[in-house]
Amino acid sequence: xxxxxxxxxxxxxxxxxxxxxxxxxxxxxxxxxxxxxxxxxxxxxxxxxxxxxxxxxxxxxxxxxxxxxxxxxxxxxxxxxxxxxxxxxxxxxxxxxxxxxxxxxxxxxxxxxxxxxxxxxxxxxxxxxxxxxxxxxxxxxxxxxxxxxxxxxxxxxxxxxxxxxxxxxxxxxxxxxxxxxxxxxxxxxxxxxxxxxxxxxxxxxxxxxxxxxxxxxxxxxxxxxxxxxxxxx
Numbered sequence: 436x437x438x439x440x441x442x443x444x445x446x447x448x449x450x451x452x453x454x455x456x457x458x459x460x461x462x463x464x465x466x467x468x469x470x471x472x473x474x475x476x477x478x479x480x481x482x483x484x485x486x487x488x489x490x491x492x493x494x495x496x497x498x499x500x501x502x503x504x505x506x507x508x509x510x511x512x513x514x515x516x517x518x519x520x521x522x523x524x525x526x527x528x529x530x531x532x533x534x535x536x537x538x539x540x541x542x543x544x545x546x547x548x549x550x551x552x553x554x555x556x557x558x559x560x561x562x563x564x565x566x567x568x569x570x571x572x573x574x575x576x577x578x579x580x581x582x583x584x585x586x587x588x589x590x591x592x593x594x595x596x597x598x599x600x601x602x603x604x605x606x607x608x609x610x611x612x613x614x615x616x617x618x619x620x621x622x623x624x625x626x627x628x629x630x631x632x633x634x635x636x637x638x639x640x641x642x643x644x645x646x647x648x649x650x651x652x653x654x655x656x657x658x659x660x661x662x663x664x665x666x667x668x
Contacts, residue, residue, distance in 0.1 A: 552576075560659055561644060570659040578603050580652030588628060588647065590620060599653050600645060604630040607655030608641040618666035628653075631666060640664040 553573045560567040580586075580599055589596040600620055605612035616637060620630040626647035633640050642659040 558657065561657055564659075566662050566665065567642075567659045568662045570657060572657045573607070573655070575607055575655040577648045577651035577654040578606060580650075582652075584650060586626065586647055586649070588622065588626065590622070590628075600628055600630065603645045603653035603655050604632055604641075604643040607643045607645075607658050608632055610634055610641075618664065631661075631664070633664065633667075637664075637667070640667075 553575060555571050555573045557569065557571050560570045578599060581595055582599070586596075591597060597620065601612050601617065604610075604617075604620070605615060608615070610632060611634075614635045616633040616635065618631040618633065618640075620628060623629040623644060628645050630643050630645070631640065632643065640661040640663070642661055643655060644657045645653045645655050648654050
């Protein structure tokens with residue numbers, strides 16, 4: 436009986452010791468888990484609160500802002516005053532448009548001058564010539580010259596004087612100097628000449644009188660439209 440009681444007390448002690456051990460282990464594990472949770476919460480919370488833990492957030496906002504600003508700039512025609520280069524480009528573009536407009540205006544003015552400057556009047560032929568169909572004069576200006584004074588008329592087709600006479604004749608007859616047919620350019624008196632020319636298709640014949648103006652070059656004085664070309668045989 437005594438041994439049986441003793442054995443029973445030993446078993447109860449062992450069970451109690453084991454239960455205590457298990458409880459201790461569970462408490463230790465629970466404490467460790469609690470510590471881990473506290474550490475995770477503490478460090479995780481600090482990472483969320485500190486600016487270093489979220490560097491991408493302001494960059495994303497800045498990127499979005501930049502994209503928004505870029506879109507606004509493209510929609511507003513790049514008028515941002517913070518970009519001086521835009522002002523320079525716009526200024527240059529504006530100057531380019533003004534230059535083009537000025538050039539166009541100058542060309543129009545030149546065309547109007549050319550159209551209005553020459554006042555054509557029908558006149559009697561310089562000589563009573565039955566071959567003249569009609570004659571006219573105009574307020575032509577001297578064509579200018581590269582020659583120096585005193586001027587000496589030269590009828591050699593390789594000279595500057597010949598080239599300038601050809602330009603004056605083309606001006607009065609309204610022909611292309613490089614394409615017109617030159618039948619003759621000859622002397623018509625002191626510092627005067629007369630040329631007979633036709634357009635490239637030889638459809639008409641003009642007799643043009645020109646005079647030399649000191650330091651200003653050859654000036655057309657009269658044009659006659661001939662009935663027949665006496666030099667075309």
